[in-house]
Amino acid sequence: MTDIQAAYYTGNKTFSIETKSSIDPGDDEVEINVAFCGICGTDLHVYLGHMDARIGDHRVIGHEMSGVVNAVGKNVSNVAVGDHVVVRPLDACGQCAACERGHQHICQNLDFLGLDTDGAFQEKWTVPSHTLHKLPTSLPLEHAALIEPTAVACHDVKRGRVQSGDDVLVIGGGPIGMLVAMAAKQAGGNVTVSEINTHRLAMAEKLGIGTLNPSEVDAAKTVLENTNGKGADVVFEVSGTQPGVDLMTAAVATRGRIVMVAIHATKPEVDLFQFFWKEIEMLGARVYEPEDYDEAIKLVASGDIDAKTLITGIQSLSEIGDAFAELSSNPTAMKTLIKCSDVTA
Numbered sequence: 016m017t018d019i020q021a022a023y024y025t026g027n028k029t030f031s032i033e034t035k036s037s038i039d040p041g042d043d044e045v046e047i048n049v050a051f052c053g054i055c056g057t058d059l060h061v062y063l064g065h066m067d068a069r070i071g072d073h074r075v076i077g078h079e080m081s082g083v084v085n086a087v088g089k090n091v092s093n094v095a096v097g098d099h100v101v102v103r104p105l106d107a108c109g110q111c112a113a114c115e116r117g118h119q120h121i122c123q124n125l126d127f128l129g130l131d132t133d134g135a136f137q138e139k140w141t142v143p144s145h146t147l148h149k150l151p152t153s154l155p156l157e158h159a160a161l162i163e164p165t166a167v168a169c170h171d172v173k174r175g176r177v178q179s180g181d182d183v184l185v186i187g188g189g190p191i192g193m194l195v196a197m198a199a200k201q202a203g204g205n206v207t208v209s210e211i212n213t214h215r216l217a218m219a220e221k222l223g224i225g226t227l228n229p230s231e232v233d234a235a236k237t238v239l240e241n242t243n244g245k246g247a248d249v250v251f252e253v254s255g256t257q258p259g260v261d262l263m264t265a266a267v268a269t270r271g272r273i274v275m276v277a278i279h280a281t282k283p284e285v286d287l288f289q290f291f292w293k294e295i296e297m298l299g300a301r302v303y304e305p306e307d308y309d310e311a312i313k314l315v316a317s318g319d320i321d322a323k324t325l326i327t328g329i330q331s332l333s334e335i336g337d338a339f340a341e342l343s344s345n346p347t348a349m350k351t352l353i354k355c356s357d358v359t360a
């Protein structure tokens with residue numbers, strides 16, 4: 016046990032940096048020196064007070080992390096001290112109907128580490144060893160902080176069964192939309208992102224992804240024109256907006272697939288007539304399975320996912336309040352990382 020610094024969310028857009036004791040790993044646990052932890056859309060929801068009922072007002076959040084193993088419990092054999100790792104922050108019960116069917120990632124009693132338990136915005140983090148994935152040491156730890164959201168994207172693309180030559184429309188160009196677009200491109204898709212923020216459109220173009228701006232053109236008409244009247248084979252709804260939901264059914268091809276990625280704050284209105292006329296398939300997608308992490312590590316390590324371009328800021332743990340304020344107000348910000356400790360290797 017040593018004294019460490021931790022950033023606690025304390026309600027109403029505030030964090031308090033507190034000194035606490037690190038937690039020695041139990042028999043099946045691992046203590047990690049946290050290197051970097053990205054700010055997720057979910058963390059922003061916490062910051063804005065939308066999730067106080069779930070997490071309370073004294074919680075260390077953060078889960079998009081990378082780090083180096085500092086200590087392991089006596090039963091741990093999958094990692095060793097000094098290994099570079101990321102955490103798949105899901106702790107399933109192993110006993111519910113979903114778990115018994117092999118769907119541990121959508122366990123009915125799922126604990127999400129960094130929301131339901133303390134997370135990674137601290138110098139050291141102790142977690143169950145089954146959550147860890149090892150990284151190649153050639154992969155910079157700051158880029159590795161993008162593996163968790165990339166795994167979300169890999170899961171979404173797998174659910175959408177994107178194949179080489181598919182026309183793909185991604186509605187919403189935030190960090191997850193951008194990663195879905197890049198993962199779909201790697202799967203061989205011809206990808207277009209629909210987004211109204213011009214900074215994000217410029218970044219998509221820099222990443223070699225097609226763009227359209229629905230505040231300037233009729234988005235559905237543009238998709239149909241660009242695909243000779245066919246529409247998109249796969250559509251990802253990542254915007255969480257009603258216009259996005261209207262576009263997904265209007266722009267999808269016959270027998271096309273729609274993947275619902277965004278969490279909508281209210282029940283959206285979905286045009287079910289289009290499901291009948293076009294024999295559309297709709298697929299839900301939530302978090303990730305272990306193989307999505309393996310795929311994400313491969314894509315980030317190879318540079319096929321351009322982590323460097325997506326990271327628009329890195330701030331220290333003591334600046335976490337400013338980092339959240341900036342990310343929620345600055346339209347040019349994409350992904351901000353918090354440097355949680357000085358660990359490098």
Ligand SMILES: [Zn+2]
Nearest residue numbers: 055079163164
């Ligand atoms: Zn996340």
Ligand SMILES: [Zn+2]
Nearest residue numbers: 108111114122
């Ligand atoms: Zn379960």
